[in-house]
Amino acid sequence: MILLKNFLDNLNLLTEIDINKINLIKVEKYQDNIDINEQFKIYFTTSKKININDLDQLCRSVGWIERPVTKVKTAIKNSFITISLFYNNNNKIRLIGFARATSDYSFNAIIWDVVVHPTFQGKGLGKLLIKKIIKYLKNRNINIIRLFADSQVIEFYKTLGFLVNPYNTRAMFWHPK
Numbered sequence: 001m002i003l004l005k006n007f008l009d010n011l012n013l014l015t016e017i018d019i020n021k022i023n024l025i026k027v028e029k030y031q032d033n034i035d036i037n038e039q040f041k042i043y044f045t046t047s048k049k050i051n052i053n054d055l056d057q058l059c060r061s062v063g064w065i066e067r068p069v070t071k072v073k074t075a076i077k078n079s080f081i082t083i084s085l086f087y088n089n090n091n092k093i094r095l096i097g098f099a100r101a102t103s104d105y106s107f108n109a110i111i112w113d114v115v116v117h118p119t120f121q122g123k124g125l126g127k128l129l130i131k132k133i134i135k136y137l138k139n140r141n142i143n144i145i146r147l148f149a150d151s152q153v154i155e156f157y158k159t160l161g162f163l164v165n166p167y168n169t170r171a172m173f174w175h176p177k
Helices: 052-061 069-077 125-138 151-158
Strands: 002-004 042-045 081-089 092-103 108-116 144-147 162-164
Touching: 042 125, 052 069, 052 092, 052 108, 081 125, 092 125, 108 125, 151 162
Parallel strands: 108 144
Antiparallel strands: 002 144, 002 162, 042 081, 081 092, 092 108
16 A cells, blocks of 8 residues: 655645647646636546446556446445546547545545556656645645555656555455455
């Protein structure tokens, strides 16, 4: 388990997207509906109204296994925040990124399901998702933020201030036999 340091006040929450790598915008506004800049092609929303089939396709594009639709819908419905990223290509809107967090609404939150389509990886969009979630949580005085990560993305999360097993903290799991 990875835990974010409690000194989040020092974290730079501005999103840096290398314009030379991709012709997208630097999304800095945060709204509860949709943030649109007609001049560019990336949109993001915190609406929980998401096409589950599109989300499933996005998750499969990065090698995740199929999950039951009803459980995915329930997970999204019960999330504290969801953020979806869309790409507009000639008025065809495509889901290219997603992340969500659950919370006790007071102290703790866990970030789940961070995914960016492989075509759009390495362009700052994963950082955008994480930083927007962190900002949202911090604005609600939730400062203990955790996430679970596959070993191949641990370095990515470290660049965002997450620590692996800080203070010798260990996660424990219970699984039915």
